Amino acid sequence: MDLDQFRLRDKKMAETLIDKIQEADVDLKIMHVCGTHQDTLVRFGLEDMLKESGIRIIQGPGCPVCVTTPREVQEIITLAENGITMTVFGDMIKVPGEKRSLMHAKEEGGDVRVVYGIDDAVEMAEDTDKPVVFMSIGFETTTPSTASVLARGAPDNFFVLCCNRVIPPALEAIINMGELDLHGLIEPGHVSTIIGTRPYEFISREHGIPQVIAGFEPLDVLMAVHMLVKQVKEGRAEVENEYDRVVKTEGNPEAQRLVEQVFRRVDTDWRGFPVIPDSGLELRDEYARHDARMEFSHLLEEVRTRAYRERDDCLCGEVLRGITEPRECLLFGKGCTPGDPVGPCMVSREGSCNIAFRYSGR
Ligand code: SF4
Structure with a gap:
């Protein structure tokens, strides 16, 4: 672990941020589109901690496989x-x-x-x-x-x-499909390293959704949530960059x-x-x-x-749209495991089902 990682996993700082998020007393649904963010959220137990603070974070279509x-x-x-x-x-x-x-x-x-x-x-x-x-x-x-x-x-x-x-057109598609009432988006750091911050701006401008570009360490993700909560509380909807040590505007x-x-x-x-x-x-x-x-x-x-049909019992499509959690799929951990996957979300280490399975019980 390098010094930066060590700093960005500081427990005291994490607790301070969680306290601040809790104090805001909000009930928010936030989406991210990155397997690495999901890994951090689940591996470090942030997903559950944030849920207890009124913040539900959902992984969207952020796994290329x-x-x-x-x-x-x-x-x-x-x-x-x-x-x-x-x-x-x-x-x-x-x-x-x-x-x-x-x-x-x-x-x-x-x-x-x-x-x-x-x-x-x-x-x-x-x-x-x-x-x-x-x-x-x-x-x-x-x-x-x-x-x-x-x-x-x-x-x-x-x-x-x-x-x-x-990525940005997929985010807009999710918003336009209207299946989720999203209050904020955490944008992927790696993608943003290439495209910068501007390609997301239309989402905040046209859909009134706050966004924060975030890095991948626990404090990056918690800080991004804190920044989103602040935007919501202050009635702002803009693109902020938590990961400015790597992502440049352009x-x-x-x-x-x-x-x-x-x-x-x-x-x-x-x-x-x-x-x-x-x-x-x-x-x-x-x-x-x-x-x-x-x-x-x-x-x-x-x-x-030719027309293609996906298996009715695999809910990967719903998982990718953020409307179903992996464990809600009847095959999760039974008929479908990383060793014998039914859908791609269980194959890829960036997939929601694979991540949920890998860290289940830990
Ligand atoms: S990958 Fe497996 S657990 Fe995930 S939705 Fe498909 S069948 Fe269910």
Whole structure:
């Protein structure tokens, strides 16, 4: 633990903040969209402490693996079944598709490789003449690495299956769906490092919802809640930055420029959500020769046009929209565990169900 972490886990300071939150005597529902925030909330017992102080904090669609759709899962399985080398982040291999997961395709001889980053996938492409597809998932934090590789030039046999998404439109979709009466949002520190503070401003301006960008240590999260409580008490709705030791107002302009150069925004669906305008990304025409969906459109035609149903007994969609808690799912910890997951929220360490399971009883 470094000195900063030590300072940001100070128990006395945490108690002082909880006291202040309690003194405010408010009853608030706050959403965050980050698996690391959820981990901190549950691991350090803050979720329950805050609940006792009238603050309910809900995890929204902030886990990149969890929000991938059944169609995207089927795309990677189909490509692997057709002999294409698929490279994915570790969690994706276990996400159940309609009938099976990528793991099953691998067991049956599919060339599926787990990578730590896009550079590993590019290296594989450089070492072979066969096509190599990288499944690019993630939010604003990870998109720049894919953009950077394509902008500097990738091998001709390297393709990207783009499943990247953008956070602010999803936040607005949640608000517009009206299933939750939210009083505040805790914004993700990592995403904000890239996009800065401004892309959230319309939410406070148009929907009157206070927001605080927060770091990931316990005191970061408690301070963010305290700042939100203060905004509510004072009748303010604005974007404040608790994580200003890392997040700058303008974010990372170079990363933003790269993403803008390589990708364009498109409407896309998220697991559990209808199509959210402007919330997805696809490669611009200049980079389309690396687009796996174009290169293998003949293999993916049926996947693209067919309707998908999620399992009725898996409530991942409701969990991602923040209207159901993991333990309310009848399969939680019984038919569905990290070792034998039914939905992506139990697969990914950033998923609400996985986090609830890992820390249950502790
Ligand atoms: S516990 Fe399992 S089945 Fe239930 S919502 Fe979570 S991932 Fe889906």
